Amino acid sequence: MEPQIIDYYNEMPSGVHIINKLNDEFAELQKNYDELKKELEKYKKPTKIFKSNEDWNNTKNKVYEMIREIINKCIVENEIEYRSMRHFGICPIQIMDIGYTLQDGLELLTDNKEWSVNESYYITCGIKSFIQGFIESGKWHDLYDSVDAQKLADIIYNNIKYQLDDESHWPCILEDIALFKCVKCNKIDNYVNDDNLCEVCEKI
Numbered sequence: 575m576e577p578q579i580i581d582y583y584n585e586m587p588s589g590v591h592i593i594n595k596l597n598d599e600f601a602e603l604q605k606n607y608d609e610l611k612k613e614l615e616k617y618k619k620p621t622k623i624f625k626s627n628e629d630w631n632n633t634k635n636k637v638y639e640m641i642r643e644i645i646n647k648c649i650v651e652n653e654i655e656y657r658s659m660r661h662f663g664i665c666p667i668q669i670m671d672i673g674y675t676l677q678d679g680l681e682l683l684t685d686n687k688e689w690s691v692n693e694s695y696y697i698t699c700g701i702k703s704f705i706q707g708f709i710e711s712g713k714w715h716d717l718y719d720s721v722d723a724q725k726l727a728d729i730i731y732n733n734i735k736y737q738l739d740d741e742s743h744w745p746c747i748l749e750d751i752a753l754f755k756c757v758k759c760n761k762i763d764n765y766v767n768d769d770n771l772c773e774v775c776e777k778i
């Protein structure tokens with residue numbers, strides 16, 4: 575930048591002031607960008623590399639088993655909570671127990687605590703709103719009285735499994751989480767066959 579008359583009166587040339595100002599503005603923009611990026615990461619679905627389809631399916635089944643167990647525990651095996659469901663729908667303590675188990679299970683599948691905490695909250699909201707719909711329409715007692723505790727537990731378990739992935743539809747929550755490494759070309763992909771070969775290598 576050419577020296578200007580003002581530079582003879584200033585200790586520093588005016589170009590320096592402009593550059594300092596630009597640097598400040600840039601630092602501010604960078605800070606905003608970093609904050610937005612961090613915020614966005616929270617909502618982005620995590621991925622995790624599994625050894626094989628078998629490894630992924632085993633881990634998924636283990637998580638389904640954990641969910642099945644906690645639902646049975648707080649509905650079938652807990653008579654007080656089961657009885658209070660007739661009046662309240664799903665109770666806050668049941669939501670809490672199921673929510674914590676979902677958090678642990680999702681973390682097992684993703685290694686991402688923050689996403690697992692958020693997602694388990696949305697899943698339990700899904701159960702609450704499903705039951706609330708029956709209560710609002712005056713049909714909750716009809717449903718409650720027409721099934722036993724085990725059947726009620728099954729309904730809630732199936733609701734959660736449907737949200738996660740019951741292999742009957744998409745999109746679902748667990749879709750696109752599992753990644754695999756092709757044993758031949760080392761490519762990381764969301765598909766490998768049972769011999770751990772990617773789409774390209776399995777055709778060779």
Ligand SMILES: [Zn+2]
Pocket residue numbers: 756757758759760761771772773774775776
């Ligand atoms: Zn390959």
